[in-house]
Amino acid sequence: MKGNVHSIESMGTVDGPGIRTVIFLQGCPLRCKYCHNPDTQEFGEGKPTEATELVEKIRRFIPYHKASGGGVTFSGGEPLAQPEFLTECLKLCKEAGIHTCIDTSGAGNGNYDELLRYTDLALCDIKEITEDAFGKLCGGSLARTEAFIRACEKHGVPLWIRHVVVPGLTDGREHLLGLKEYISKLRGVLRVELLPYHTLGAHKYAAMGRKYALEGVPPMDAELCGKLQKEIFDGE
Numbered sequence: 509m510k511g512n513v514h515s516i517e518s519m520g521t522v523d524g525p526g527i528r529t530v531i532f533l534q535g536c537p538l539r540c541k542y543c544h545n546p547d548t549q550e551f552g553e554g555k556p557t558e559a560t561e562l563v564e565k566i567r568r569f570i571p572y573h574k575a576s577g578g579g580v581t582f583s584g585g586e587p588l589a590q591p592e593f594l595t596e597c598l599k600l601c602k603e604a605g606i607h608t609c610i611d612t613s614g615a616g617n618g619n620y621d622e623l624l625r626y627t628d629l630a631l632c633d634i635k636e637i638t639e640d641a642f643g644k645l646c647g648g649s650l651a652r653t654e655a656f657i658r659a660c661e662k663h664g665v666p667l668w669i670r671h672v673v674v675p676g677l678t679d680g681r682e683h684l685l686g687l688k689e690y691i692s693k694l695r696g697v698l699r700v701e702l703l704p705y706h707t708l709g710a711h712k713y714a715a716m717g718r719k720y721a722l723e724g725v726p727p728m729d730a731e732l733c734g735k736l737q738k739e740i741f742d743g744e
């Protein structure tokens with residue numbers, strides 16, 4: 509079975525535990541204002557790739573995965589937007605003894621039973637905690653993220669929750685306390701990661717002839733973001 513792959517990072521260190529081979533799948537139904545990979549959004553682009561061929565590539569890095577407690581992470585774009593291909597890849601990776609992770613916003617078709625059988629960990633972006641704010645920031649629906657989280661809870665797939673902190677949008681203490689309260693009701697959350705907004709992808713919009721929605725918004729101070737993480741989520 510073929511899927512569309514945007515790119516591969518052979519040895520990533522930020523998308524899950526240990527050293528991970530990160531597969532960026534092409535296509536995403538959302539349009540987050542801060543998206544730093546707008547080149548992964550369009551469907552039908554990317555390199556058509558056989559699942560077996562892709563997993564063969566991933567297998568080469570098994571020694572690095574094993575030595576570091578790592579594995580493979582399917583990211584995007586939105587990996588759930590190619591559900592059959594993703595399921596096939598996850599299954600083949602599990603058969604090869606590789607720890608599997610998906611990095612997602614939960615914007616899939618709602619049918620996750622098969623896929624989650626082969627998923628060891630889900631990194632789930634909670635972009636906003638009300639439908640209204642979610643729609644304004646990302647152009648989609650929080651209900652889809654919640655449906656994915658419910659499925660992870662049902663299948664006992666542990667979650668790392670992630671949240672991008674944007675100055676003036678999602679960096680308020682009240683907002684983050686609300687997020688904490690929201691997350692406290694979820695089951696299986698092993699970790700919460702605040703990710704400081706950066707502008708490294710902003711130039712891509714101009715190159716694509718698109719307007720960047722957060723023009724003029726400064727990057728989030730990483731130190732301050734770390735402080736908020738410690739104070740609010742890590743209880744330090």
Ligand code: SF4
Binds near residue numbers: 542545546584585613
């Ligand atoms: S979900 Fe990710 S890839 Fe999709 S638009 Fe948002 S930031 Fe970009």
